Amino acid sequence: MFYMRDFLGIKPQDVMIAIKFKISGKVSQLTVSKDLRISPAEINHGIKRLKLARIMNQDGSIVTDALIEYLVHGLKYNAPGIKGALTVGMPTAHSNPSFNFVRYDKSDKESVFVWASPNGKVKGVGINPIYKSAPEAAKDDPKLYRILSLIDMIRVGKSREVAVAGRELSKELNYE
Numbered sequence: 818m819f820y821m822r823d824f825l826g827i828k829p830q831d832v833m834i835a836i837k838f839k840i841s842g843k844v845s846q847l848t849v850s851k852d853l854r855i856s857p858a859e860i861n862h863g864i865k866r867l868k869l870a871r872i873m874n875q876d877g878s879i880v881t882d883a884l885i886e887y888l889v890h891g892l893k894y895n896a897p898g899i900k901g902a903l904t905v906g907m908p909t910a911h912s913n914p915s916f917n918f919v920r921y922d923k924s925d926k927e928s929v930f931v932w933a934s935p936n937g938k939v940k941g942v943g944i945n946p947i948y949k950s951a952p953e954a955a956k957d958d959p960k961l962y963r964i965l966s967l968i969d970m971i972r973v974g975k976s977r978e979v980a981v982a983g984r985e986l987s988k989e990l991n992y993e
Contacts, residue, residue, distance in 0.1 A: 827870050827887065829896040830855055830948045832968070833961075834863040835872055839879040839990055840960050852958065854950035881990050888968055889983040892947075898972030901943035906931030907952050908939045910973055913966035915959070918985060919978070930973060944973055964989050 830853075837849050846864070850857045867873035872883045898910075903926055910930040911919040921928045929941030932952040946952055947968060955962035967989065970982035 827866055827872070827891075827895065828863065830859060830950075831863040831866050831870075831872075832888070832892065832896070833948055833951060833954065833965075834860060835867055835879055835884050836961060836964050836990075837958075838873070838877065839881065839884065840958075840964070843877070853954045855948075885983075885987055885990055888986060889971060889979070892968065893972050893979075896947055896972065898969055899945045900930075900973060901933070901945070903927075903940060904931060904933045904937075904943040905940050906934040906937035906943060907955070908941065909944065909946075909966045910969040911966075911978060912939070912941060913963065915963060916966070916985075918981065919970075930969065944969060947972070960989070 833853050834849060834855070837853055838844070841849070846860045847857060849855075850860045853860075855863075864873060864877075868875060870887075872880055872887060874880060908914060908929065909932050911921055912929045912931065923929065926940050927942060929939060930944050931937060931939055931941040932946045933943040934952055947965060951965055955965050964986065967982045967986045970978050971986075974982060
């Protein structure tokens with residue numbers, strides 16, 4: 818049983834759960850669990866937290882405006898992006914190779930952000946993923962990868978990058 822007194826807020830994995838349900842439509846919890854590499858029990862708990870936070874309706878649909886509001890205005894305080902040392906990994910934030918709406922000096926390793934990975938091919942500043950399984954899940958789902966990279970732009974970006982990422986995130990999540 819899940820009681821309101823047990824609700825301590827949205828967890829980072831809940832964000833991934835909400836995004837996956839939003840971009841996948843009507844899929845089973847087991848499918849989301851496999852795709853995100855999050856246990857079925859944690860998916861179930863995440864859904865309950867999302868419903869209590871009014872990001873997910875009782876019918877399992879995502880309240881897109883609430884999700885976007887949380888991602889743009891709240892997530893960076895709940896799950897801040899923490900910059901680390903130079904490392905090799907998978908590009909994220911503005912460094913996502915599919916982003917043609919940002920410009921940065923790709924030759925300057927200090928301006929490239931990556932999720933650390935032994936299989937990575939890009940050198941840059943390591944940042945912590947929103948959840949430990951995010952890089953693996955993003956490898957298999959290009960739309961999830963784009964959205965997680967936009968979220969990272971919000972988590973580590975300056976006000977200009979946050980504004981751009983917010984607009985792009987709204988486009989990605991409102992596209993059905």
